[in-house]
Amino acid sequence: MELCKAVLTASILSATLGLAACAGNNASHSAGQAMDGDSPARISLVQIGRYASDDNEFDESAAEIVAYDPDSRQAFVVNAQQGALDVLDLSDPRAPRKTATLAASAHWRDAGAINSVSVAGGRVAVAVENREKTETGRVQIYSADDLSFLGQAEVGALPDMLTFTPDGHHLLVANEGEPNADYSVDPEGSVSLIDASEPGRPVVTTIGFADFNRDGTRANELPAEVRVFGNYGRTELMITGYSDQEPATLTVEDAYRVNPGMWLTVASSEGDPIPYQVASVSGNRITLTTGFDGDTEAGDSDTRLRAFLHDGASSVAQDLEPEYIAVSPDGAEAWVTLQENNAVAVIDIEQARVRRIIALGTKDHSLPGNELDVSDKDDGVNIANWPVLGMYQPDTIASAAVGGEVYYLMANEGDARAYDGFVEEIRFADAPLADNGFFGQADFTDKRGVGRLLTTLTADRNRDGELDEPLAYGARSFSIWSADGEQVFDSGSQFEAITADRLGDDFNNDNDENSGDSRSDAKGPEPEAIETGHIGGHTYAFIGLERTGGIMIYDISRPGQSMFVDYVNNRDFSYDIEDRIDDGNAPAYAAGDLGPESILFVPAAQAPGEHPLLLVGNEVSGTTTIYEVRQGAH
Template identity: 70%
Template sequence: MQFRKSVLAAAIISTTALLTACEGDDGATGADGQDLTAGQVSLVQVGRFAVDDNEFDESAAEIVAYDPASARVFVVNAQQSSVDVLDLQDPANPTKQATLDATVQWADAGAINSVSVSGGLVAVAVEHDTKTSNGRVQIYNAADLQFRGEVEVGALPDMLTFTPDGTKILVANEGEPNGDYSIDPEGTVSIVDATDPDNPAVESVSFADFNVGGSRADELPEDVRVFGNFGRSELAVTAFTDTDPASVTVDDASAVVAGSWLTIASTEGDPLPYRVASVAGNTITLTTDFDGDTEVAAAGVAGLTVYLHDGQSSVAQDFEPEYVAVSPDGSEAWVTLQENNAVAVVDIAQASVKSIVALGTKNHGIPGNELDVSDKDDAVNITSWPVKGMYMPDSIKAIEINGEVYYLTANEGDAREYDAFVEEIRFEDAPLADVAPFNLGQWDFTDETGVGRLTTTLTADTDGDGELDQALAFGGRSFSILNSAGQMIADSGSQFEVITANLLGDDFNNDNDENSGDSRSDAKGPEPEAIEAARINGHTYAFIGLERTGGIMVYDISNPYSPEYVQYLNNRDFDYAIEDDIDDGSEPAHAAGDLGPESILYVSAADAPGDRPLLIVGNEVSGTTTIYEIR
């Protein structure tokens, strides 16, 4: 891979806060060899827990929580549908003590998705074995691991957290649809009263009032994405021609017209979207041939199903609460609605929605917001492109700075992909409307070494004619800071890509399950996933985990309007042959270092077993729990 040096230099110059950190005039060097701003904290890895029988990329270490009284770390092991309990009395040598198994109390328990600890209690979010059915929150003692109580919550409880006083548990119930979109549960937020952990009580916060015709429908911001395919038409395939363009004959094509979009699901390949060129009787001619990833020929007629994009989930069905941050005073919760590119603000005492905040888009065409858009150019090419990034945050964190409350978001991005609905498509494969920037002639949206390779969304078709009217991209490739009024006051812009390009070189924008540089430039780049914040020695810091490239970014956010880069730490071995030696099972999942940081937890010096504050990171692809000292 080659650096396009002039372009990269321009990106660095436009990101003025990074001049010292990236070019090293006054910077120090951290223990990991990465650049470090002088006079700031640094992370140093001191311990790591991994077991050799963890399967690679099967989420053996996701969410982490800590109990200071017992010095135990609770780690969600989604691979085993359990929580691993680690002894952290010696942070350099964490050891496994026990396991919490949700199925002991509930026979229908499916995956465990989240864990949180407060006041000696451990709360666990457990989805139903049928993910569209209601899940549960289970409560245990942290000291003796005894079960205390459980309560039913919404469908697919994805994340939970205690309020600061430990009396309530806030749960984001994602409510994802099933694969064929015949069921789409409503997304909700549960407020669990845990004052009597043996008999927890629950209130549910609904979004139904924001549905069309609902009492608060007019309050829903116009640019909140609502696009689910519940109620879609399912068309049985009776024949197909694997030609260019391809065609499918179905049992009833009466609802299909030219310009419609279909998702074709195959038992042998990935579901993919296709546009209709024409319809004759029950034969549908597509605008293209079949993508090889669909593997139509291998599936045959019996292995294909066609779904028409003609359904419409309600607002409540379409909202999928992802992550919760509770304000420091415990009065309100901010809940990310990742796929909807929005945040819901919840009044905890009233168990009601105060407002929906639309996050809007990020202009990648201006200095400071550059990005690399292609995995086919064999180069680091961080430059301006005429696209708008949808922030679409995953995790969110509340922090008080100088008496004001702020919310930090990790702007990952996430596309919907189900058998009955796939929204993601590349610009080079999409029909584009005769509007700017597509018709300006300055950029070639068919060039796979440039912006043509970037993934976009079918929801950019704003007038329903089957052509994309906007140049949208998934995720912000950044972290943002919002004030308590919902205004975005800072964003890290292109800094994550600029920093990793400078420090990792050819390994920039790597995926988390293989070592192949530049492989994620076309799809969300470094993909910020986890975020944490802490007050240390008079400064406030943000810690951001990059899910794909890996590693932890550290920023000083003492001035929330002007965050300063401090350090990037990554213990990954980019030379390791992951595909050959780990993916085939011959080496343990952790052999190449930490892969796929999913959660980050700060432990203060007062609560830590030693005399230094700690950062605990759960890495889902490598199945490792890593302990850092903050020095």
């Protein structure tokens, strides 16, 4: 396979985005090419306000999820840095002002972080995790008017996101149920359905996934493509000694369960946990296939190593981790992203049960229109087709009614599991690859090419120690799905192409440093937040790019032929973040807004002024930014 290395230039980035990876290689309509001379309806974003607290620290999550109450004209912003909810007066959106702080700990002594907020009917609901994140969490309800506490309900472990149904009577909560660090505890993921019509006495119904376990009554309904790979029940190898040689060795108390070809994660008292493969076993001495990675921090006399064999068996219910929820406009169903599992659960709200689970499959980056840059070591923009398959793994999801049909929009961020007790990430160049057609199409050992790209150990389908598929995290795009589970649109390579055209070598930048192309080997721009809005007879999607920053705008009035409208990014890529912000010599937002985590569209009828608003919570800069949405180009 000859890889096309041509950089996408401005000449092929017109408003219609008839993208090409190289001469004569046109993107399909599903990647957003305009049809029959059509062009998207123009809108523009004009920044009019920004809020950052006086004690705002850089990269400490001082602004994450944003909700809005139209009656009181207040915004409610999750401030994870303070473990609280900031209340902002938006009567004058050009000068937002904090008027109060709500602390979950005032009403629950075991309160940990606040993870999400939603507003409906004058009530504010917040999702609060337990100080021990593997224990049950809470949903607290407040009055939006006077901020009085109304009530709370016990929900599942790690409630990560919540949303009201359109009628405001019920809440849906995504209980992620993440494991603890060494994977000795792995709570079941679930969805809580809360009847909040009487907020002082909320009634909780738990919607779980135990029926889909291997011995469950619905086990045969779980698609085989759904990733179930948790390491609960793993074997911890008690290390009595090690040698940081090439290859490295571990001496353990008992190695009887360890066989050549198996994988284990080594975690050190300092540094990141790293997966290693076993080359051989002699008595209680384990020889690895490589030396220790520098991040393992081995060799220091004070370093303590722990090793965990990849032999766990989390149940389906433990392994499914609900991330985000979108409710259909009629309130009949909800789609729940299962990000790490690369799947979606469809919930029947009236019946309070899982209707079905949809495996999202993969995106073929070898096809025209699906190009990507795979290396952060190639000295610039290098968007091309590569023989890898991107797992969609959406984070945020939103619903929209367009032309009488319901659609679901997903921000295809990608995510990997990385714990002391289990790490799945490995680079292609460092992984043993099966001798099959997938890996014969390119040099997967080239660390300036596809070998630099991160993949997953779960690509070892037959568990023989070799990866069988060229899987990559995320799809670097947003996609639109019909209510019956069919993908009708994907933005293909447009996010990387547009940011490369606008930003040059600063594309695929990380969100906490201005160092140029530093994320191509991981998940690229990482689409994180997504929201929809209806303006002037058109429906739009707004997508926040977590790493590169900025907001993508698409006209989705015809979902299958959705078209790019604009890209807005107020980030200053020339600013020295490391020296001036990290050292505390400048405010956290000195380089602009960094790390958009959530987007909220406020229709003109509910906004303080005459224009719709877009409220953006930026996690790294800790800023809540207010845009006016204006019709026509600005």
